[in-house]
Amino acid sequence: MIMSKYIIFYSYIYIRYCRGKALLYSLLDGGHILVEDPILASKISKVHNKPYYGFKISKSLLDNHLFISFANEVKEKMFGEIIEKSVEHLPLVFQPVVDVKSYSLDDERISSNLNSNQQDFEYFKHRMGTDIINNLYEITLHINSASEIYKHRFAYKQYCYPFYSKSITLDLEWVKRELSVSFPNLEVINLVIGEVNDGNLLDLLEFISYQSRFYRLSIYMFAHHFYQYRTDFILQDNIQYILWLQGKDELLRSYTSNVILSILVENESEYRGCKKMLNIENNTMLILPYCNKNNRDFCCRILSYTVKDLFSVKLKHNEIVSKSILNVNTFGSLVILPNGDIFSDINCRKLAVVSPDISLKEVIFLELVNSRNWFLTRKKVSPCKKCIFMNICPSITDMEHFMNKYDFCDIYKT
Secondary structure (H helix, E strand, O other): OOOEEEEEEOOOEEEEEEOOEEEEEEOOOOOEEEEOOHHHHHHHHHHHHOOOOEEEOOHHHHOOHHHHHHHHHHHHOOOEEEEEEOHHHOOOOOOOOOOOOOOOOOHHHHHHHOOOOHHHHHHHOOHHHOOHHHHOOEEEEEOEOEOOOHHHOOHHHOOOOOOEOOOOEOOHHHHHHHHOOOOOOOOEEEEEOOOOOOOOHHHHHHHHHHHOOOOEEEEEEEHHHHHHHOOOOOOOOOEEEEEEEOOHHHHHOOOOOOEEEEEEEOOHHHHHHHHHHHHHHOOOEEEEEOOOOOOHHHHHHHHOEOHHHHOOOOOOHHHHHHHHHOOOOOOOEEEEOOOOEEEOOOOOOOOEEOOOOOOHHHHHHHHHHHHOHHHOOHHHOOOHHHOOOOOOOOOOOHHHHHHOOOOOEOHHHO
8 A cells, every 4th residue: 555645734724826826824713824936836726626635745845845844834833734644545624615605696607697688687586596686785875965075075985975966865765665675685774964954854864763663774974963953863772873073173072872973084184183182082983084086195004904914804714705706895785876876886887877667676686787896806906816815805995996096905015
């Protein structure tokens, strides 16, 4: 019986190969090993084709100091082990199972079975026994516009911030009609409110009260409007208020405990001023960079992160696989502006316009078949598509898409 040595990786080790490099990532503790030697990386890349999730150690590898160092690191970090057995007695070690349970679609089958002809809608709406409405997880409704935010007029493309225009209001009757349909996975509705006044307060409160019976609501509005009408707004456990401050002075006002304060800053001076105010007042507030297209360097500095930051977050295998297939930040999310424009990605072309003839089910179908904005992953943008870490990185954010810049990390700066 011929005995040989093999290196076997444990089933909780995720392996990715890209351009002569191999990344081994532990699904238990977030530990990782990066192999940059192209010959050794190529060997590792072939483990997915083996039933025992490893590879045979040749004599030349046993004499290779890079492999010896790698093997020692594998053993020390408990990524695997070296065994000596005959090939027929090798242990059966399964690689991590591809599992995207959080999402109801099978992207490969959708791609092969659906085409862009909307006449197929009725035929395919129950594909794979799963109704297409299962793919709606979150919806953002811009209830009405604001006329007082010219300075931050593009903020609605970066955050849940009121839309700037002359006074317009979303067709709430259409919204009520569409939300009367059962969307099994829809749990959160974001309501973005622009103007609040005596004329529209009653309608707003009625809409909030009704929807709060079925969903968790996140309500985004200006802090001064909330402060003016705070005795009217509904305060209950399933309603979260996110208040946009127009200035640091609004921090001095007293707010209830179920609100989050947020403020947009455009430069270092504003950022430092807000940080200083927070230290003095002992408040909790989100300080968010606003990109006005002339302050890209400032925004990049605030939003930057390191490779060390990446690996400080423990990921499950289905999270890694999900990010390789779709954008987990946008998948299942729709945004509707007060003028009726409907988006699956606020920084892409609109899918449809609110009208009596359009339904949310049809909008979801249009996204999955035609637009496919929910499937924008890092493998489709530069420089991420060349990066070994692209499935470890967070999915693309609205800010990255708005700025058309996808390398806030320090990987290409070293």
